[in-house]
Amino acid sequence: ATHNPPLFPPPTSSPGSALEGELFEVFLRSIDSSSRRVSSCRARSRVPPPPVFARRRSQRSSSSSSSSHASPRFASPSFVRFDCRCIRIPTPNAQRPPPPPPTPFGRMKLSLAILGLAAGTASAFVNPSSRSATTTAAFSATTRDASSAGGPLSMSTAAAAEAAPFVKGPRIVRDDLPVVYVYDHCPFCVRVRLALGIMNVKHSVRFMANDDIPTPTKLVGKKIAPIFEIPEDDFIMMESLDIIMKVANDDRFGAPDQIAPATGRTDIKAWQKSVQVMLRTLQRPRYVATGLLPEFQQLDGRLAFIKNHQLPPYEKSEWKGDGTDANPGMDMDEKLKLYAEAMAKDPAAMIEDLNAKLVELDDMVYSEHHCSEGGLGMDDIDLWSRLRSITVVKGAQWPEKLGRYMRNLSELGDVPLYDEMAL
Secondary structure, eight states: OOOOOOSSOOOSSSTTHHHHHHHHHHHHHHTHHHHHHHHHHHHHOSSOOOOTTOOOOSSOOTTOOOOEESSOOEEOSSEEEETTEEEEOOOTTOOOOOOOOOOHHHHHHHHHHHHHHHHHHHHHHHOGGGHHHHHHHHHHHHHHHHHHTTOSOOHHHHHHHHSOOOOOOOOBOOSSOOEEEEOTTOHHHHHHHHHHHHTTBOOEEEEOOTTOOHHHHHHHSSSOSOEEEEGGGTEEEEOHHHHHHHHHTOGGGSOTTOSBOOOOOHHHHHHHHHTHHHHHHHHHHHHHHHSOSGGGSSHHHHHHHHHHSOOTTOOHHHHHOOSSSSOOOOOHHHHHHHHHHHHHSOOHHHHHHHHHHHHHHHHHOOOSSOSSTTSSBHHHHHHHHHHGGGGGSTTOOOOHHHHHHHHHHHHHHTOOOSGGGOO
């Protein structure tokens, strides 16, 4: 195994460096098992990691649905490799386990359904305009028959059948690719990446270090993400929802109205609010502790995140201060101590609460393809982008429908989950 520098080396020359060094040691011990896991994974790798400036150019065709990422990767027919993280890519010849044999009642149900659908399809050849209504009526009748017979086919099955997966439009590849400047962990950045992936727009992703102030400042005048650039127009803008609206209304990036508008659901918003404190406590220390996210590859980036992102129960004004002598904000030593304590604390009780909340959300999600009735839309862009960060928490258990929803949109939008680096 090659030597890897520690994720949190203590500083050697700064005021309070002794205390800061001790706090780093506490933090390092709290993630020692995860560090060993990462090192072990690197050691077992048969293929050495690519050079820093290597780009994955081979094994990619113009019809590929993957975006152009600036982060170094290794490609094989079945896996994309990011440092020690392997992301499964489905291939046409992938072997799938055979489905379980149907029960006698299942065979009867299937026969009834096929018979009904065949009748509807046959009548559609005679009268094409009645195809949709006839087929729906035939399926509804079959559903009612099976339900009255005491079978498991229910309204949820019918709803799932109506919730067809989103079908991407043709691949959009401009001569000058649009560029999105992001942080990998940022849900607002993920919104833009997910929307571009769903609309099948090939784009370049530039991951900025978390302490990088000059890059965004030169682009838009301040430190912010995401930032979207259209080089062929010499056009740059910020704000995730505005960026998505811009792309959705530009004919060069595909047909309009591919993504349905937001429905204004208050139940999902209330759920997000109810888990905000819990997720900040679980996610924020893990972002910096993995050492794998591109914006936290260097110590300065990790320290910048800790400096600017409070842990509950503290408010932002208490953590960062307001720049005045009366409220200078919390001392950096104290911030490091709180992050170390949050990472070292046994998360079992909090993860149990999180899993219960995921079960609640599973009931709110309409189908494995989109969360609201009416098709894939801005509700999904916002919800999935926030849920993705939960996958960095080891022990989070996804109910069946919600788990499929996460995987389906990850593949559709070409934005990987954090499962393989969860702590």
